[in-house]
Amino acid sequence: MTPRPSVFLVGAGYIGLNVLDQLLAAEYPVTVLTRHAEQASALESRGVRTILGSLSDVELLTAQVAKHTITINTASCDDLPSVQAILTGIRQRVAADTPAIYIHTSGTGALEDGASGMYKSDKIYHDNVPEDIEALPSTSLHRHVDIPIAQAVREFGDRAKIAVILPPFVYGFNPVHKRHSIALPVLIRFALKHGFAGYVGEGLNTWSLVHVMDLGRAYLTLLAYVEKSSPAVFLENPYFFAENGSEASMFDVAKHVSQVLHEAGKLESPEAHKFVESDYDDVFGPFTERGFGCNSRSRSVRLQELGWKTTEKDIWTSLKEDDAPAILRD
Helix, strand or coil, X not given: CCCCCCEEEECCCHHHHHHHHHHHHCCCCEEEEECCHHHHHHHHCCCCEEEECCCCCHHHHHHHHHHCCEEEECCCCCCHHHHHHHHHHHHHHHHCCCCCEEEEECCHHHHCCCCCCCCCCCCCEECXXXXXXXXXCCCCCCHHHHHHHHHHHHHHHHHCEEEEEEXXXXXXXXXXXXXXXXXXXXXXXXXXXXXXXXXXXXCCCEEEEEEXXXXXXXXXXXXXXXXXXXXXXXXXXXXEECCCCCEEEHHHHHHHHHHHHHHCCCCCCCCCEECCHHHHHHCCHHHHHHHHCCCECEECHHHHHCCCCCCCCCHHHHHHHHHHHHHHHC
């Protein structure tokens, strides 16, 4: 069997660790950027090479990208300097005429529509319609990073392969890693502090969903496709959504959080309530209305055509059986 090409994984966090599981199972040699010596030791015990550093270490990022055939970024989707450093490393590989693959993690927050929780949008984005994604405003979430990546795709042409994966609302708790998602823990901790789970506006805005372990497998489906495909595929369309076919309004999310915590004896009432502006500091700060109140409806046509299947628990089962109990234990 031909040895797998080397992978540089940027971001061994909630999503990244699930991607790492899949890479190791597929016998890729992996180097991981981590900020913590303790995590580095744990990763090295699994046969992973580690580099101590952070996203601010741009020269380190560039040097490591230049050394590896594949770079997968599951760290911040909003940190432009680190992405520019990664692209500089890809540029060095291109100049040296060596293979270069980059899979970047963005997010479907880019589909934001300013709904402020007041309606469910009829607009559903499909990843086999790239012109709809390219038409998103430059002021939308994550676009200040996604647009330079799209420009790099055109710059490199057939000399590199770059794909962008856009996860939706990610939930789920992997007991091996003991890492929490973002939105559900914030809502649960807010509810424990304030006595209710909340939503923006009327909570009608709706998001597509995916379990983090299904998402980890999506990266490997995508990577296998990138490795065997022509760069022309990604010149035409670098975007891949990764949702599991289900959606939820933010009112329903808040309602289920309230019910689960009420059943656990942590809330007096199972009712959810609208946030007032003074609540935002304990949710997502000034980002609350914009991000937590928008619609983000996507369809992962391309990954499903490649054979990616979602098999993990739905959000409500996961919330009740895994996410909430883990947070309450903490």
